[in-house]
Amino acid sequence: MKIMNMVGAINDALDIKLNEDKNVVVFGEDVGVEGGVFRVTEGLQKKYGVDRVFDSPLAESGIVGTAIGMAIAGLRPVVEMQFCGFIYPAMNQIISHATRMRNRTRGQLETPMVIRLPYGGGINALEHHSESMEAMFGHIPGLKVVSPSTPHDAKGMLIAAIESNDTILYMEPKRIYRAIKQEVKTGKFTIELGKANVVTPGNDITVVTFGAMVREVQKAMVMAKEMGISVELIDLRSIYPIDRETIRNSIKKTGRILTVTEGPMSFGLGAEISQIAIEEAFLYLEAPPARVSGYDVIVPLPKGEHHYMQDAYKILYEIERNVKY
């Protein structure tokens, strides 16, 4: 056990896999000498050399596209997109190739690779640095989309992602990169991708969320408790595929469900979870499945971001409305 924050835990996971498997390579913009703009890859180039941990030219399609080639040839690339807002030049490579090569060739070729994507708001950043577009990625067939909410999960999930033979989008809640410290097991362990985590059991309402919003929901839960509301908190961990079973079981118990996300509302994760709720447990529902999310707007610059974000109060507001329904 060692006390770590999320940056340290991700670094540790990379370190373990780089050490264990010569096929693992880590590259992207400024991940080498600099150790990444968030220092997530710090020290790895020194330890494993410039062939294995290196800076790429500034071109996201290039990064993902060459990673696909490497993966086809047998490597296990772990690439970084510097910020959530800069992944779009790589969309064609992700949608048209990384997620299709196996299906296209009936299993002859595979693209085992991880795309690390620091995402989300709350860090007083410039435009394009605060987005949370998990729903867009969840809609891409062939992609797995995961996101940890604690240092422990970050480590176990990243190791599992690197060992997976699929293409994994690993979304890192940069807002809590250093905010949470926790004891994390030393050495290698994995957390199964695709399974949600019931963080706190409860009886009155199920709240589904992931990543940085877990902490916000927990703050809201403190206030809800004072009001006598018992919340069951589910950390999805995996945005695609979604763990229906855990959601079903929870609703059957609570009869109510609320999804909390940072991204734009329409066509977001909230709608998908609500749909799953009605598909799996319609007759158990005592109130309409609800969503707290961003609005259908551009994430505002820092001075306006609080209007957009989902803080403890906004979550509590919806919990209260739903429970009173």
Place this chain on the structure above:
Amino acid sequence: MKIMNMVGAINDALDIKLNEDKNVVVFGEDVGVEGGVFRVTEGLQKKYGVDRVFDSPLAESGIVGTAIGMAIAGLRPVVEMQFCGFIYPAMNQIISHATRMRNRTRGQLETPMVIRLPYGGGINALEHHSESMEAMFGHIPGLKVVSPSTPHDAKGMLIAAIESNDTILYMEPKRIYRAIKQEVKTGKFTIELGKANVVTPGNDITVVTFGAMVREVQKAMVMAKEMGISVELIDLRSIYPIDRETIRNSIKKTGRILTVTEGPMSFGLGAEISQIAIEEAFLYLEAPPARVSGYDVIVPLPKGEHHYMQDAYKILYEIERNVKY
């Protein structure tokens, strides 16, 4: 009035706007000399000259990106993405600029432009030529996403789109480009974007869809009628924003709702419509809002496509299940 198919109606709309407004320019891959691979822009270059209707280099980011510049400078570009599967190189320009310029500059700059996107399956095409990713686009703040289902709508909606000061993704159901002929008003008329169309009133269940699926639902409705089920068919026309009012009113009448789409299921349009249904009319619902859609897989090549597609039977199956619920 003139009998037209959808290709003719779109061509007519472009013709009218090119004729009326010198700021309108039409460009994209092979839209000039060739008149587009679907012949949608046929004859327009001859009529309006190579400055106004022209072939671009083969580069989708380039097409959308330069259109943004033109629009900022005062033109009204109408660009074509040759097939739905080839829009992804342009995602960065769409998400990062076309949909943001007004908000970014607090209204100082605008990007009035139309991106024409032939979409959807059922045409025995190669990979990447059959996709229907409306949900992905609907999730992009600042974008308007529309799709016609008849020649008449195609014309009126395209003229409205070209006259709008927003960036509009105009999704063309290429499968029915030539399948439906209809009397269409000659001369200029517009159809308000953002409003759904109740194609057929009914009492037992509301079916929401758009584009090429309208016709499939109509086929299912014939069979449903024989079974004594009265379907209210809503053609969304606008995928973003969604016309909540029409949906609300319909559910209040029928108590049941089913969404039919071609795209992948998870994070699709179906979930969003279901969420709207429960937000707007939870207490009126007699069955869980349901969805018929593609699966979370790559659209299969022609020989397997029927397994993926939503034909009249698949729609009827869900109608029956929902009504019997």
Place this chain on the structure above:
Amino acid sequence: MFTEYNPINKLMFQVMDNHGKIINDKLMPEVSDQRVVKAYKDMLFARTADLQIVNYQRQGRIFTYPPNYGQEAISGATASIIEEKDWLVPAFREMGAMLSKGVTLKELFLLFMGYEEGNAYKNAKKVLPISVPIASQLLHAAGIGYEIKYNKKKELVYAFVGDGGTSEGDFHEAINFAGVWKVPVIFIIQNNQYGISTPVSMQTASESLAIKALAYGVKGIQVDGNDYFAMLKVLQESKKACENGEGPILIEAVTYRKGAHTTSDDPTKYRTKEEEESWHKKDPLDRLNKYLQDKGLWSDKEEEKIIEQFKKEVDRQFIEAENFPEYKPEEIFKYMYSETPQELKDQEHKLMEFYRWKSEKIAQTSKK
């Protein structure tokens, strides 16, 4: 060669004239007569197949197909040099090169008939499937090149793109990455003068496509792509350069698409008869045929005979493809992930339930 033919000198590398005469013996590639005859036959096979497929398409037995007709020397020369250890990263007009790597015609037929199995090359290793999104495959080639260098292997990558493809951002990023990494990738632009209906003059204002090499600090050369010997010589030199760590290389192979873009295209809309005729004179098969006949290595009689054989072989493989088993519903789910997640199992289950319901429904209806 790369110094003399540096694209800034605006020279096109040529070995054989339009009549099959060798212009300069010193430029001839090292290649046995036997190998040349084989290459000619392979090119002839590709052409025979091509023309026949266009017929199948007219008969409605195959969907859209992009013919190679007129561009066979580029694939032919690649086939003459590529080895088992090497990678082939095709665009979609490299039939000859693909066949040489062990892809079968039947597989190509399957693809264009609408089966993904057409991309599952059973006897071919190190061939990527045909790439539909233009130019995107070049980045995969650069990545494979990285793996080769990383593992100090003695492999090469042959990667293809069209003239139209040079306009895409991925073209730029691929050659740039490959240039920075100095990986053994030979990028071959098949400049067939058009991207569908768009002439190369509307793709770029650059003097040539080869000159784009300078933007990436890599060796570049323009070559007559309808001249089998020139093409082979350039590939031989490129291979040597890559083996010396001087890769990547960018080759512009000048050629002409004699047929339509695909079977759904009509080139008379955008090309003149004169232009087409002027290129007929440079036909890669005619030129090599004349060369071989002059040397007594080939005859019209042999040609006639072999074309008949080829036609039968093409037909045989086509019919085999036509008899491919039915496409089962489970196949659309099966290859999405390394292990199918519950979500997809549920969706598959639902589809199967629907099919059961549907056959009952149809049975009921027909009873009435």
Place this chain on the structure above:
Amino acid sequence: MFTEYNPINKLMFQVMDNHGKIINDKLMPEVSDQRVVKAYKDMLFARTADLQIVNYQRQGRIFTYPPNYGQEAISGATASIIEEKDWLVPAFREMGAMLSKGVTLKELFLLFMGYEEGNAYKNAKKVLPISVPIASQLLHAAGIGYEIKYNKKKELVYAFVGDGGTSEGDFHEAINFAGVWKVPVIFIIQNNQYGISTPVSMQTASESLAIKALAYGVKGIQVDGNDYFAMLKVLQESKKACENGEGPILIEAVTYRKGAHTTSDDPTKYRTKEEEESWHKKDPLDRLNKYLQDKGLWSDKEEEKIIEQFKKEVDRQFIEAENFPEYKPEEIFKYMYSETPQELKDQEHKLMEFYRWKSEKIAQTSKK
């Protein structure tokens, strides 16, 4: 000039040496002494502002900020030539050029303090906002160029990108489109040697960035970007060429980012002291200062005095920005569409309801 300095000749255009001495009088741009003094003052203003902003940032009064420090001559020369009718398409290190178009320092402050109003230039026309997604703005410049040509206007576009930005696909597509369309756009690469921590040698293997012009058949030139006169001369010639329909032009301005990438960056991680010092000798302000002092057009005393004034002015505008009105909730919805759709009105309404509930809630809680 473009023939002599064709990038294949590997020459960098220079007019003034590191000591402010003119190397060759014939190369001097046409510019009055008065204009040069103004340019110097503007560059000094930009530098003063830059250094001061870094301080504000340390005090926590502004968020991440990318300084221009060391690159002022490029913007300075652009400011000297750009006219009201012309367009400016910045990347994000062109403060001087932006101010010259009428953007205010206050607006730039607002942006980096976190208000979109910082992009709503009230007194500046034909300036695009700072572009965050690297290289994407170049396509807008090409599109604006198309509009200018289409409407036969006498305007020009000055578009900027960094050395790192040349690796993006959009760089390629932008210059290629502009080349095919032959539009009046001057693309200026600020080659400040790094993209964050990545040196230009890891961005591309090309001999220079200017040579990339050849890939698009456009005029290209490499210029000492720390030499105000060289930069101005190149821009003057580029302008003439564009006016003659010979655009677009690609300029590589060689310079150095003396400061950090942004206020959250630490360049000592990836740069040596020696390297930094070698570039200090080429500082664009020092060089122009020496030139002006030699000519008796400037003095240390004037400099001291004016810096004091500048500091006050910077402070004044900064404090004005700090007093900008509170960011209201409705502002996040208001500019999304030309007319706000019902969906967004509903969302705004919900936000307002939440705020009402929240203040009640807090009031209740504090009562307890």
